[in-house]
Amino acid sequence: MPDVxxxxxxxxxxxxxxxxxxxxxxxxxxxxxxxxNGTEAAFEELIxxxxxxxxxxxxxxxxxxxxxxxxxxxxxxxxxxxxKRFDLRSAFSTWLYKITVxxxxxxxxxxxxxxxxxxxxxxxxxxxxxxxxxxxDRPVTGASEQAEIKxxxxxxxxKLPEQDQQLLILKEMEGFSVxxxxxxxxxxxxxxxxxxxxxxxxxxxxxxxxxxxxxKPGAHSASAERKR
Amino acid sequence: MDRKYESxxxxxxxxxxxxxxxxxxxxxxxxxxxxxxxxxxxCREARExxxxxxxxxxxxxxxxxxxxxxxxxxxxxxxxxxxxxxxxGFWQPLVSMGWRxxxxxxxxxALLVAYDTTSHVQQPAQETATLEAARIPDVFSPDPARVxxxxxxxxxxxxxxxxGKH
Numbered sequence: 001m002p003d004v005x006x007x008x009x010x011x012x013x014x015x016x017x018x019x020x021x022x023x024x025x026x027x028x029x030x031x032x033x034x035x036x037n038g039t040e041a042a043f044e045e046l047i048x049x050x051x052x053x054x055x056x057x058x059x060x061x062x063x064x065x066x067x068x069x070x071x072x073x074x075x076x077x078x079x080x081x082x083x084k085r086f087d088l089r090s091a092f093s094t095w096l097y098k099i100t101v102x103x104x105x106x107x108x109x110x111x112x113x114x115x116x117x118x119x120x121x122x123x124x125x126x127x128x129x130x131x132x133x134x135x136x137d138r139p140v141t142g143a144s145e146q147a148e149i150k151x152x153x154x155x156x157x158x159k160l161p162e163q164d165q166q167l168l169i170l171k172e173m174e175g176f177s178v179x180x181x182x183x184x185x186x187x188x189x190x191x192x193x194x195x196x197x198x199x200x201x202x203x204x205x206x207x208x209x210x211x212x213x214x215x216k217p218g219a220h221s222a223s224a225e226r227k228r
Numbered sequence: 229m230d231r232k233y234e235s236x237x238x239x240x241x242x243x244x245x246x247x248x249x250x251x252x253x254x255x256x257x258x259x260x261x262x263x264x265x266x267x268x269x270x271c272r273e274a275r276e277x278x279x280x281x282x283x284x285x286x287x288x289x290x291x292x293x294x295x296x297x298x299x300x301x302x303x304x305x306x307x308x309x310x311x312x313x314x315x316x317g318f319w320q321p322l323v324s325m326g327w328r329x330x331x332x333x334x335x336x337x338a339l340l341v342a343y344d345t346t347s348h349v350q351q352p353a354q355e356t357a358t359l360e361a362a363r364i365p366d367v368f369s370p371d372p373a374r375v376x377x378x379x380x381x382x383x384x385x386x387x388x389x390x391x392g393k394h
Contacts (some may be wrong), residue, residue: 013321040303040306040307043303043306044299044300044302044303047291047298047299047302047303048296048299051293051294051295051298051299052291052293054291055291055293055294061292069294069298072294072298073298073301073302073305076302076351077302077305077309080306102251116247122373130284130287133281133287134280134287136286146288146289149287149288150288150289153284153288168281169283169285171250172282172286173285173286173288173289173290173291174290174291175290178252184336189244193242193243193246193247194242194243194246196238196250197242197243197245197249197274197278198235198242200246200249200281200282201277201278201283202275202280203234203284204278204280204281205284206276207284210383220268
């Protein structure tokens with residue numbers, strides 16, 4: 001089985017699915033059907049396939065590593081309980097991501113947790129380093145620089161509305177497509193694109209405000225004023 | 229939130245601008261946007277403003293894969309957690325309540341039947357005992373209908389009554 005990933009092949013031998021001749025979608029439907037009939041190996045394989053995206057989705061909403069794992073576990077337990085009711089009319093991933101988003105909002109509501117807020121401002125050094133990387137278009141080198149960039153980006157994202165943060169993280173950092181975002185958030189594809197564009201604009205406002213202290217927030221909207 | 233948003237871009241072109249910034253535009257949409265950009269400084273400015281955002285955001289790494297340990301942990305929890313294994317549907321509380329009622333009703337019915345049976349069995353025995361008692365003459369109790377014929381008999385009856393009281 002040359003095209004089959006190692007973990008899929010391993011579990012396929014347990015759940016006895018001829019994976020080599022199937023498309024990924026069909027393969028997943030088979031796994032779902034087997035899981036619905038109580039095959040635990042099939043359910044474990046579904047977890048393996050989707051765990052990273054579920055972590056990314058939970059992380060984009062909660063932003064706390066320790067909570068992320070608990071909530072992700074809870075998501076898969078809920079999926080296990082209700083998988084028999086999943087009718088296979090939509091993709092399994094769409095159904096799973098909707099459960100994930102709902103579980104996150106439930107968690108935040110129950111725990112009354114506020115989103116992560118960065119009280120401290122960025123240092124001039126951090127700002128200029130980030131600006132240097134972006135303007136010179138050079139790659140990030142080393143773990144410490146990566147950690148610093150992440151901290152700076154988290155700081156900037158925290159200045160945005162929650163929905164903007166979620167959209168930007170999922171699209172640019174985690175690689176969700178616009179179509180997937182529309183399904184997960186229950187929005188129209190065009191609406192997602194418009195919201196993404198506006199979120200980018202707000203992020204760049206925050207970025208320019210820090211990297212060019214002379215620039216006023218929303219300075220690019222001078223033309224908007226002219227239009228009116 | 230969006231009400232406060234001020235963008236120099238034309239509202240009808242924001243989705244196309246997003247496609248352009250994320251590099252997902254092509255065909256007739258690309259031609260349409262490029263024609264529009266030639267005549268719209270607002271949209272040109274908006275696109276320039278957001279252009280570095282992809283590069284900026286992609287500097288951060290995607291979240292790490294939790295690894296095979298995570299799937300194993302979830303499966304272990306599923307195997308041990310009885311609440312998870314028993315599927316609890318919408319009707320489950322009503323069904324379990326129904327079973328409780330049925331069990332209580334069965335016990336009550338059984339008690340009633342048992343009581344009814346025992347009472348039917350005991351009734352003829354009591355009647356027989358009364359009839360038997362009627363046939364045996366009571367030699368110890370004084371006959372209330374009998375009238376004493378002498379003074380001695382009167383004294384005997386008084387003495388017996390006094391003895392019965394003590």
